[in-house]
Amino acid sequence: MNALHWIAGAWVGRPSADSIDPASGEAIGRFADGGAREADDAIAAARHVFDRTTWAQGARLRQDVLLAWAAALDAERESLAALLTRENGKAIAQARAEISGAISETRYYAGLARHIAGHVLEPEPGTFSTMLREAAGVAAIIVPWNAPAVLLVRSLAPALAAGCTAVVKPAAQTTLLTAAMMRCFEQTALPAGAVNLVNETGYSASERLVQSHDVDVISFTGSTATGKKIMSAAADSMKKLSLELGGKSCCVVFEDSDIAAVAPRLARAAAIISGQQCTAARRVLVHASRAAEMREHLTHALASLTVGRGIDAGTDIGALIDRASRDAIDATIAKACDAADRVLLRGERSGNAFLSPTLVEHGDPKAFFCQEEIFGPFVTLETFETESEALAKANDTTFGLSASVWTHDGARAWRVARALRNGTVWINDHxxxxxxxxxxxxxxxxxxxxxxxxxxxxxxxxxxxxxxxxITDGVTRLG
Known part of the structure; x- marks a missing residue:
């Protein structure tokens, strides 16, 4: 299986880089390795469609394209899920759910494509102010490897629905999956060049997309450190930025919770995509009166998760994205274990890129492993005595992506959810x-x-x- 660049409606380039199955370490295909030149060609193609066609004004066409793309993806859902698992390593059940989510989201934005609403005011007699919501222009979409299908769609679908054209730059680790999804556009009426694909193993294409004055929007999902670099590099062109960055999700478990029931759900929330998800449960704050139960049940729940090849139906935790990442994460976890008050469960390495979960308990929320995003199956357990202490600890972070509250007290659940400084807060879920x-x-x-x-x-x-x-004749102006 090979993946080329897709620029101005043509597949171009020569396969030269391997895509690796992280479960086995074996190559499963090759892809074209591009750079700044390919990025420039893709930008020019997207710019032409936006500036020289009626794509941005053709809401019905854009809806038809998105609906047809969703149908084409749906027809290939099982093969796409299998490819996602082989290229990313995640459990096949999670891959199937991701592909289904991507199809659903594409249809959702197809529905919105014909309702990009503005509004009209009459701020003073006879003066009409019309507010139009217009497409921003060319959007560069930089997609990560951890959820490459749904994270592509959640940027590309609204971009196309709004009337933008796009250049997609996938992660090198999941280029084959992205190219397979792009091929599904060939069954639609998408104008050539409205969406383009540039692959690379390095960073020169991404840098050109971020710096180019012909790119109007950057949509990036990834680390906070990289997000800061993008903000700096994009400053000269003052382009719009859509950045979803790191997280350190905290789960606040109050004393009225059923710990035996909650712990397995927290374990699965921590181990999703082998812990390689920005919203994964990473810190568990439990009321001190229930700490002993949480230690027992959460340790058992994490230890009971099955580590294995993602393609196997019984797998809960697949391979991490590659061996180098696994080894780096494991080294960081080793340092955390050395510094933690208590190690409740120590994960083990196996195979090419497998790592089982680790759980540590610690009292200081300012410890590096309570503050930094460790992108793997690693969880910290902390305790609190009062609601105010729980909030202070949960909000003691530079992040604010997501959190969860676990309690049967509805008023407290809402009160705490409002006080948590996070973009998403789940109640009795994660x-x-x-x-x-x-x-x-x-x-x-x-x-x-x-x-x-x-x-x-x-x-x-x-x-x-x-x-x-x-105003019309005969009408008296007042004021």
Whole structure:
């Protein structure tokens, strides 16, 4: 299986880089390795369609394209899920759910494509102010490897619905999956060049996309450190930025919770995509009166998760994205274990890129492993005595992407959810995401929102058109 660049409606380039199955370490295909030249060609193609065609004004065409793309993806859903698992390593059940979510979200934005609404005011007699929400222009979409299908769609679908054209730059680790999804556009009426794909193993294409004055929007999902570099590099062109960055999700478990029932759900929330998800449960804060139960049940729940090849139906935790990442994460976890008050469960390495979960208990929320995003199956357990202490500890972070509250007290659940400084707060659940519900972070977890209607804001501009029409004869102006 090979993946080329897709520029101006043509597949170009020569396969030269391997895509590796992280479970086995074996190559499963090759892809073309591009750079700044390919990025320039893709930008030019996207710019031409935006500037020289009626794509941005053709809401019905854009809806038809998105619906046809969703249908084409649906027809290939099982092969796409299998490819996602082989290239990313995640459990096949999670891959199938991701592909289903991507199809659903594409259909959601197809529905919104014909309702990019503005509004009209008469701020003074005879003067009409019309606010139009217009497509921002060319959007560059930089897609991560951890959820490459749904994270592609949650940027590309609203961008296209809004009337933007796009250049997609996938992660090198999941290029084959992205190319397979792009091929599904060939069964639609998408104009050649409205969407383009540039692959690379390095960073020169990404840098050109971020720096180019012909790119109007950057939509990036990834680390906070990289997000800061993008903000700096994009400053000269003052382009719009949509950034979903790191997280350190905290789960606050109150004393009235059923610990035996909650612990397995927290374990699965921590181990999703082998812990390689920005909203994964990473810190568990439990009331001190229930700490002993949480230690026992959470340790058992994490230890009971099955580590294995993602393609096997019984797997809970697949391989991490590659051996180098696994080894780096394991080294960081080893340092955390050395510094933690108590190691309740120590994960083990196996195979090419497998790592089982680790759980540590610690009293100081300022410890590096309580503050930094460790992108793997690693969880900290902390305790609190009062609601105010729980909030102080949970909010003691530079991140603000997501959190969860576990209690049967409805008033307390809402009170705590409002006090948590996070873009998403779940009550008695974790990692429940919808196409219809906006996601994004406070503080260093990013800028803007994806999913939901407000995702259109990241890809549109507001234009005020003012018409002083005057008033009819015989009408007396007051004031």
């Amino acid at each position: 990692n429940k995401l919808f196409a219809e519900a906006e996601t994004g972070g406070y503080r260093q977890s990013g800028l803007g929102r994806l999913h939901g209607y407000d995702a259109l804001t990241d890809f549109t501009e507001i234009k005020h058109v003012c018409l002083p029409a005057g």
